Amino acid sequence: MAAEYRGGDFSVKASEPLAGMMQCPLAVDESARQTGRAEAHSQMSIVVQKFGGSSVAGVEKIRKVARKVKEKRDAGHQLVVVVSAMGDTTDELLALAKQVSPDPPRRELDMLLTCGERISMALLSMALHELGVAAISFTGSQSGIITNDAHAQARIVEVRPYRIQDELAGGKVVIVAGYQGVSYKREVTTLGRGGSDTTAVALAAALQADCEIYSDVDGVYSADPRVVPDARKLEEISYDEMQELASAGAKVLNAQAVEFAKQKGIVILARSTFGGGTGTAIRELAPAGDARVKGVASEADLAVISAKGGAGALPEVLEFLDARGVRGRTLSFEARTGEAFAAAPLQDVHGLEALKRDLQARFGDRVRVEDGLGTVTAVGAGINGDWSLARRALAAAEEAGATVHGLHVSALQLTLLVGREHLKPLTVRLHRELLG
C-alpha cells in the first residue's frame, strides 16, 4: 500500500474497499524500511497531541505551544501535532459565508472552513523552526485522512499516513490541520464542529500512538465548569459515558472522536494546554455496579422536528432529513397520535431557514420544526436502574420553573427537553441534585 503513495499524491479508487478506518499499522514498518531512516527513531514512541482553538488563539500562544511541543520532543518522543483554527476563526468564516449565502453549497463551505486550520498549522510549523526544531505541516488530505463525501459532517473511513510516517522517520515534528480530510472523490471535506479531536484520535490509531488532547480546561468535569462552578474534575471516565456527554453538548471532546477511540482502544488523555494537572483519561472502564451519575451536559443548538401522518409517512420525512444532512439524536413515534418526534443538533446543519422553507414546501403542515428548545442531560451507566433519578430530575425541573416538553431515558442517560432560557439554571440545579 505504501508503494501506492510514492510518486506523488496518493490516489484512492472509488472501487477500493474502504473497510473501516485506520488500516495502516503494517505500513509503519514498510515505510520505515523504504526510507532507511527510521532505525534511529524506532525506539521512540509516537505521541499525537491536539491543540484546540483557544490554545492557538494568537501568536504568543502559538509560540507557547511550540515550546511545549519541543519539550516533549526533547524528552525523546516522535510528535504529530494536530491543530484547530485560531480562536473563533471557524465561526468567523461561517459568518462570512452566510453574508454571501444563507444556505451555502456545502462543498464550498468546506473549501472555506478548512482554511482556518491551515493557518494554524503553518504558523505552528514556523514557530517550531524558530526554535530550531525541524517541522513540516500537512493538510488533512496530505496526511492521508480519507472520508466519505458528506460535506460539513464527513466521517473518516480510512487513514493512510505514509507521508507523516516518512517525515517522522526523518526526524521531523509533523503538524496536521485538524477537522478535515479528503473524500474518495478527491473533494476536501470537514468532519463536523469540534472535528479536530477526531483527526487526533484517527491519527493516534493509525500510528499506534498515545493521544493527548489539550484545551483551556484541565480535563473533563462533571459539567461545564463555566456553567456550573461546583463541577468536579473527573480522573477518568468510560468511553460510553464520555460519548453520551459529548453527544449531549459537552464540547470538551467530540463525540465521534470518542466513538473512534473506543473502536480502536485508544486511551484519550484530556489535559490543559497552559495549566498543569493530571487531566482526565477516557478509557474502557468496568461498570461500577451501582447507578452513579457522572456528569450533566446541555445542548442549546437543537431542533425538534415533529411529523404527523403515522409510521407510513415517516420514511419519506426521514429520507428528506438524511438528504439535507440533518442527523437525529433521538427519534420517537407515538402510534396513538400518529406523530413522530426527532431531536436534531443543528451545529452542522447550515441553512436552518432554508430547511424550514423546504420542509414546508414538501410536507406542508404535516411537519413542524421548533428551534427554541434545548436539552439538559444527566449521564451515568445504569441511570434507568429504577425511576428514582428520573423522579429527582423532574422535581429539579419543576423547582427551576422549567416546563418539561419531553423526557427520554436510556441505560446511559436521562434527557429533559426544555425551553432554551431554562438550560443554564436547570443544568446547575440538576448537577446539585444528582451530583451535589
Ligand code: ADP
Ligand atoms: P478546544 O477549542 O480546545 O477544542 P473547546 O472549546 O471545544 O476546546 O472545549 C473546551 C470547553 O468545553 C471548555 O472551555 C468548557 O467550557 C467546555 N465544556 C463543556 N462541558 C465540559 C465538561 N464536562 N468538562 C470540561 N469542559 C467542558
Ligand code: ASP
Ligand atoms: N475549528 C473547528 C471548529 O471550530 C474544528 C475544531 O475546533 O475542532 O469546530
Ligand code: MG
Ligand atoms: Mg473542541
